[in-house]
Amino acid sequence: MKIIWNMRFKMFLAALFINVLGIIFAMLLFYYYATEHFYSEYAASLYERIYIGAKNADLGFQKIYRMTLDISFDAQIIDLINRGDFAQLAIRLKEYRERNFLSDDIYCYIPTKKILVRSEEYNSVQKLDDKTADTWQRIIEHQEGLRPLFIENILSPAPKNVFLYKAEVDGAQAFITTQISERGLYYTYLDDIGTADSSLIVMFDSKGNVVSQSRALDEKNLSALLDKVHQKSSELSLTFAGEEFFGTFVEMPSSRCTVLLLVNKKKIYGKITFMQILSVLGVIFILLLSTFFIYVLSAKLNEPVENLAQVMQDVGHGNFSLRAKVEGNDEIGYLATRFNNMLEHMETLIDNLANERVLKRQAELNALQYQIRPHFIYNTLNSIRFAAMIQGAKNIGELLANFIELLQVSTNREGEFGTLAEEVGTLKKYIALQEFRLMNSFAVDFELAEESLSCRVPRLILQPFVENSILHAPSPEKTFCRIVIRSELRGDELIISVKDDGKGMTPEVLKSLSSKPTDKKTHGGFSGIGVANVKERLRLYYGEAGKVICDSDGKSYTKISIVLPVEVMS
Amino acid sequence: MTKFIALFYTMLAMLLIAVASYSIQKSGETFSPPKYTIGVVLKAMDSEHWLSVRSGMTEAAQRNNMRLIVITAENETAFAEQNKIISDLLDNDIDALIVSPTNINHTKEFVDAARIKNIPVFSIDEEIDGIVYIGSNNYAVGSMAAAFMSKNLPDGSEVSVISGSANQTAHTQRTAGFVDYVEKNSSLQIGATMAAETQYRQAMTQAEKLLRSRPNTRGIFVTSAIMTLGVIEATENFPVMIVGVDTQNDALVAVKNGNIDALISQDGHESGRLAIEVVAAHLNNQPVNEKNFIRNELITADNAEQFLLQEDF
Numbered sequence: 001m002k003i004i005w006n007m008r009f010k011m012f013l014a015a016l017f018i019n020v021l022g023i024i025f026a027m028l029l030f031y032y033y034a035t036e037h038f039y040s041e042y043a044a045s046l047y048e049r050i051y052i053g054a055k056n057a058d059l060g061f062q063k064i065y066r067m068t069l070d071i072s073f074d075a076q077i078i079d080l081i082n083r084g085d086f087a088q089l090a091i092r093l094k095e096y097r098e099r100n101f102l103s104d105d106i107y108c109y110i111p112t113k114k115i116l117v118r119s120e121e122y123n124s125v126q127k128l129d130d131k132t133a134d135t136w137q138r139i140i141e142h143q144e145g146l147r148p149l150f151i152e153n154i155l156s157p158a159p160k161n162v163f164l165y166k167a168e169v170d171g172a173q174a175f176i177t178t179q180i181s182e183r184g185l186y187y188t189y190l191d192d193i194g195t196a197d198s199s200l201i202v203m204f205d206s207k208g209n210v211v212s213q214s215r216a217l218d219e220k221n222l223s224a225l226l227d228k229v230h231q232k233s234s235e236l237s238l239t240f241a242g243e244e245f246f247g248t249f250v251e252m253p254s255s256r257c258t259v260l261l262l263v264n265k266k267k268i269y270g271k272i273t274f275m276q277i278l279s280v281l282g283v284i285f286i287l288l289l290s291t292f293f294i295y296v297l298s299a300k301l302n303e304p305v306e307n308l309a310q311v312m313q314d315v316g317h318g319n320f321s322l323r324a325k326v327e328g329n330d331e332i333g334y335l336a337t338r339f340n341n342m343l344e345h346m347e348t349l350i351d352n353l354a355n356e357r358v359l360k361r362q363a364e365l366n367a368l369q370y371q372i373r374p375h376f377i378y379n380t381l382n383s384i385r386f387a388a389m390i391q392g393a394k395n396i397g398e399l400l401a402n403f404i405e406l407l408q409v410s411t412n413r414e415g416e417f418g419t420l421a422e423e424v425g426t427l428k429k430y431i432a433l434q435e436f437r438l439m440n441s442f443a444v445d446f447e448l449a450e451e452s453l454s455c456r457v458p459r460l461i462l463q464p465f466v467e468n469s470i471l472h473a474p475s476p477e478k479t480f481c482r483i484v485i486r487s488e489l490r491g492d493e494l495i496i497s498v499k500d501d502g503k504g505m506t507p508e509v510l511k512s513l514s515s516k517p518t519d520k521k522t523h524g525g526f527s528g529i530g531v532a533n534v535k536e537r538l539r540l541y542y543g544e545a546g547k548v549i550c551d552s553d554g555k556s557y558t559k560i561s562i563v564l565p566v567e568v569m570s
Numbered sequence: 571m572t573k574f575i576a577l578f579y580t581m582l583a584m585l586l587i588a589v590a591s592y593s594i595q596k597s598g599e600t601f602s603p604p605k606y607t608i609g610v611v612l613k614a615m616d617s618e619h620w621l622s623v624r625s626g627m628t629e630a631a632q633r634n635n636m637r638l639i640v641i642t643a644e645n646e647t648a649f650a651e652q653n654k655i656i657s658d659l660l661d662n663d664i665d666a667l668i669v670s671p672t673n674i675n676h677t678k679e680f681v682d683a684a685r686i687k688n689i690p691v692f693s694i695d696e697e698i699d700g701i702v703y704i705g706s707n708n709y710a711v712g713s714m715a716a717a718f719m720s721k722n723l724p725d726g727s728e729v730s731v732i733s734g735s736a737n738q739t740a741h742t743q744r745t746a747g748f749v750d751y752v753e754k755n756s757s758l759q760i761g762a763t764m765a766a767e768t769q770y771r772q773a774m775t776q777a778e779k780l781l782r783s784r785p786n787t788r789g790i791f792v793t794s795a796i797m798t799l800g801v802i803e804a805t806e807n808f809p810v811m812i813v814g815v816d817t818q819n820d821a822l823v824a825v826k827n828g829n830i831d832a833l834i835s836q837d838g839h840e841s842g843r844l845a846i847e848v849v850a851a852h853l854n855n856q857p858v859n860e861k862n863f864i865r866n867e868l869i870t871a872d873n874a875e876q877f878l879l880q881e882d883f
Binding site (some may be wrong): 069 | 586589590607637638639641644648650651654655657658659661662663
């Protein structure tokens with residue numbers, strides 16, 4: 001398929017390009033932000049998970065600490081120790097143990113007698129041998145305050161790992177210790193933190209020893225982890241058994257133990273991959289949807305342009321009657337309006353041109369008609385002239401010579417233009433003829449500007465006006481008239497005027513002269529084509545620049561001015 | 571036109587930069603564990619008052635990125651146990667200590683120990699010399715109670731005080747405030763001032779004893795709510811005006827029902843919150859007032875309902 005690079009397609013491509021850029025940028029930003037957000041949210045949720053577990057474990061420790069302290073301040077217990085009623089003491093300790101489910105067992109160790117009283121039913125009062133007593137004494141010395149001591153309980157029937165709290169009995173030589181089973185604590189508080197996603201839980205005590213964990217870690221990994229915990233590094237990660245882990249930790253405020261949760265990174269990567277796929281799908285979906293909309297939109301926007309183009313094409317094929325549809329108030333609407341105006345203009349121009357051509361042809365035909373007779377007339381007139389010369393009538397011969405020359409000029413179509421000087425020469429011959437005809441009824445004065453003489457003027461342009469003055473100016477009251485022919489240059493205009501001091505023209509005649517020329521011949525003889533013909537010729541040659549101005553007061557003068565653009569004959 | 575396009579793109583670019591920098595800044599935010607650990611040792615956890623103190627503290631601590639270790643003694647008399655707890659806490663790397671000592675005469679040991687360890691100590695509800703105090707203005711609380719009685723009892727009536735432990739300044743201050751006001755500013759007569767442990771039963775026996783020995787008693791000011799509840803048990807059939815201290819639900823209900831005539835409020839939640847704010851200010855090296863009082867108000871049957879609604883548990 002051939003791609004048509006029309007406006008619609010280009011616009012569509014441009015919009016699509018910007019759209020794709022925008023969507024991709026937005027998606028990248030979204031993806032980046034979402035990933036970051038996801039990481040921090042995930043870390044926060046991990047933190048939240050262990051925070052609650054750790055807080056509960058810490059409260060558990062605190063309760064055991066408080067209970068141990070309570071026992072050591074319990075007046076009844078102090079009394080029982082001092083009285084040596086160990087059987088009763090064991091019962092009392094058992095009561096305490098039952099109050100707190102976390103306490104594994106409670107011992108009361110009396111160092112002076114090396115006697116251990118337990119909260120157990122079995123073997124509740126025990127005399128320790130020297131070695132065990134010493135060891136026990138040394139072990140419990142290490143516990144102080146709120147931090148539990150993590151030890152292997154050597155006094156239980158089967159040795160097991162316990163957390164231990166100790167309190168010196170107030171007012172008696174004895175130590176109360178409460179043991180919490182490590183597994184008990186782990187399953188009560190820590191196990192459910194991490195069971196959901198095969199994660200790793202490690203608990204350190206304040207000295208950095210591992211005290212509880214879900215899976216055994218090797219020494220190397222442990223020390224690496226501990227370093228990170230000590231650095232308070234917020235992002236914990238380590239490789240364990242070929243798998244990457246990501247984690248966070250919480251330090252418990254009172255027991256100062258640290259709980260660490262490590263989650264397999266695969267789980268997070270899986271979620272991120274899902275997010276990536278989701279982003280890409282989102283981009284594709286939005287692209288498809290927007291492509292459709294952009295196509296529809298660009299088609300809609302381009303409709304007026306395409307309509308205009310179609311109309312232009314049709315007009316180009318010659319159908320001038322078509323008009324473009326104007327839609328909207330925008331540039332396209334403006335363009336359509338202007339185009340329609342232009343068509344309108346062109347139509348009138350074409351009409352005018354056709355009209356002018358018809359008129360011109362008519363004028364040429366008229367001129368041809370006048371050329372039919374010339375040769376016969378010249379020959380006849382020349383014969384008459386020679387006859388007159390031979391017979392000695394020199395006067396008549398000259399008149400005839402003038403007349404013939406005038407006739408030649410008026411019928412000569414070859415040169416339509418001549419200089420003003422030539423025109424004046426012709427005019428003088430015509431005047432001589434008329435003087436002969438009309439004896440002493442007029443006189444002609446020439447006031448010609450020297451520089452105007454070489455100007456280019458249409459032939460026989462003055463003759464009709466002069467004839468007019470000769471024939472119509474004299475009146476019964478004033479039988480002799482004076483005619484002044486004047487020429488001057490004014491700017492780039494040549495003004496030639498014919499003025500007589502005769503009876504003037506009536507306003508009606510003036511009006512008829514000013515109106516549009518008609519083909520009617522007003523007079524016979526030389527003025528056959530007449531004043532109107534002169535005006536028409538001027539209009540054809542010069543358009544608006546050629547003017548004839550008639551002026552008369554109706555009683556004492558008539559002035560006809562011809563205005564032409566100055567054209568100097570080379 | 572070009573200007574507009576330029577402006578548009580400039581704005582767009584600025585918006586993008588803002589969004590980008592916001593997301594970068596957001597991602598830079600890491601999860602930081604609480605900055606400070608505050609040790610809190612309260613008198614007891616056996617009354618609503620202390621529970622609400624703890625609730626106010628926990629709330630404020632979360633806001634100030636602190637974590638609390640709240641430990642209390644068995645009851646308000648166990649000063650030895652309390653001191654042991656305090657010394658254990660001081661050994662546990664805490665950044666500040668808030669104490670409400672059960673016995674004002676045995677505070678020197680831990681105040682000195684804390685000074686050696688350079689751990690700042692704050693007291694709540696109980697004034698210790700030279701230690702920043704947060705809580706009620708107890709002397710003013712006593713005066714308020716006296717003013718209420720003086721307004722509502724006929725001239726010359728005999729009024730008495732049943733106060734909590736004489737080892738706690740809160741109670742002695744309240745008593746002093748009450749007695750001073752009655753003697754200086756009213757036409758009432760002070761009958762007896764008795765001290766008992768801050769417990770329900772003790773207060774009840776004291777009240778019975780008082781009414782037997784001084785049958786003309788027309789008003790009793792009791793310096794704690796739990797004791798007030800004990801006192802009304804004994805005075806049910808006597809025309810005695812009872813005024814107590816503390817804002818707690820059971821006492822408020824009694825005010826509403828007319829068994830207690832008035833209570834001077836002591837919002838535990840408010841003191842807990844204020845205590846943490848003061849500690850936070852101190853740890854951030856801001857100046858801290860020597861005495862930080864909470865607002866105390868008079869609660870009578872008219873406004874008890876309103877305080878009942880305020881209570882958050």
